[in-house]
Amino acid sequence: MGDLNGAYYGPSIPPPKKVSHSHGRRGGGCGCLGDCLGCCGCCILSVIFNILIAIAVLLGIAALIIWLIFRPNGIKFHVTDAKLTAFTLDPANNLRYNLDLNFTIRNPNRRIGVYYDQIEVRGLYGDQRFGSSNISPFYQGHKNTTVVGTKLEGQQLVVLDGEDRKDLNEDVVSQIYRIDAKLRLRVRFKFGLVKSWRFKPNIKCELKVPLSNPNTTSGFQFQRTKCDVDF
Numbered sequence: 001m002g003d004l005n006g007a008y009y010g011p012s013i014p015p016p017k018k019v020s021h022s023h024g025r026r027g028g029g030c031g032c033l034g035d036c037l038g039c040c041g042c043c044i045l046s047v048i049f050n051i052l053i054a055i056a057v058l059l060g061i062a063a064l065i066i067w068l069i070f071r072p073n074g075i076k077f078h079v080t081d082a083k084l085t086a087f088t089l090d091p092a093n094n095l096r097y098n099l100d101l102n103f104t105i106r107n108p109n110r111r112i113g114v115y116y117d118q119i120e121v122r123g124l125y126g127d128q129r130f131g132s133s134n135i136s137p138f139y140q141g142h143k144n145t146t147v148v149g150t151k152l153e154g155q156q157l158v159v160l161d162g163e164d165r166k167d168l169n170e171d172v173v174s175q176i177y178r179i180d181a182k183l184r185l186r187v188r189f190k191f192g193l194v195k196s197w198r199f200k201p202n203i204k205c206e207l208k209v210p211l212s213n214p215n216t217t218s219g220f221q222f223q224r225t226k227c228d229v230d231f
Contacts, residue, residue, distance in 0.1 A: 075114065076106040077203050077227040079181060080147070084209045087177050089168060095130050095158040099123060099209070101181060102149045107140045113190035114140045117198065123152045124180040126164030130156045139190075176220050181205040183227070201231045 079101060086098040101121065107114055119135040131152040140146050160168060171177045183203035189196040205227035210220040 073108045074229060076108065077183070077205070077229060078104045078106075079205045079207060079225045079227065080104050081224075082179075082207055082209045082222050083212050084177060084179075085212050087179075087211065089158065089160070093157055093159050094155055095125075096155050097123070097130055097152060099131075099152040099179070100149065101152070102147065103183075105140065105146045105148065107142065107144050107146075110142050111191070113142060115188040115190065115195070116140065116185065117188065118184075118186040119148070120184045121150050121152070122182045122184070124182060125158065125177075126160060126167065128158045128160060128164070130158050175211045177209050177211065179207050179209050181207060181227075199231060201229055204228045204230070 081100075081102040083100040084098070086096050089095045105116075115137075116135075116139070117137050119137070121133050121135065122129050123131045131154055133150045133152055135148050135150055138146065138148075167178060182205070185201050185203065186198050187201065188198055205225055207222075207225055208220075209222055
């Protein structure tokens with residue numbers, strides 16, 4: 001065994017390597033703001049996502065508070081009167097029509113007003129539109145019933161399929177016509193001093209309208225009809 005206390009004449013021993021401590025990423029996550037720049041924007045996206053969630057929650061809470069305060073009820077539409085004096089289809093598929101309609105619009109809410117910025121009334125037979133008209137814009141106050149009227153009159157090319165033409169032949173015999181009135185609206189609601197954005201509900205009224213002329217023999221009287229409201 002050699003003398004361990006003697007001089008060593010072998011190759012030199014390299015000095016120990018310095019260990020560098022990185023202050024960048026640790027564990028692959030995002031730490032402070034400086035780390036966010038090295039995380040491909042993951043922190044920024046996380047902040048934006050959290051902000052969007054917070055906004056959605058606040059809007060939901062605000063909507064709930066408004067509903068609890070105002071307790072909104074649906075607007076009700078009825079056709080109270082309809083007078084049909086012409087509805088004839090010639091061999092060239094030209095429909096001559098003359099139809100008067102009266103509507104009642106009921107706002108049952110105590111704290112909500114309604115701005116009717118646009119009301120377009122369309123007349124349809126089967127799936128074919130034959131005429132349209134517009135009702136002037138107006139504001140409807142709380143717990144109010146408004147009566148509005150319009151006239152559909154003119155001539156329009158209407159091509160009916162086999163089933164609709166069969167229905168028309170039956171209506172000509174009975175002198176009671178199955179006509180749909182559709183209302184396309186643009187409305188805003190007023191909650192106190194706050195006005196909502198515009199809504200575009202669709203209103204559909206399925207009518208049975210007797211032909212009004214001296215030769216009418218059906219004896220059928222138009223019945224007040226409730227319309228379907230789809231927001």
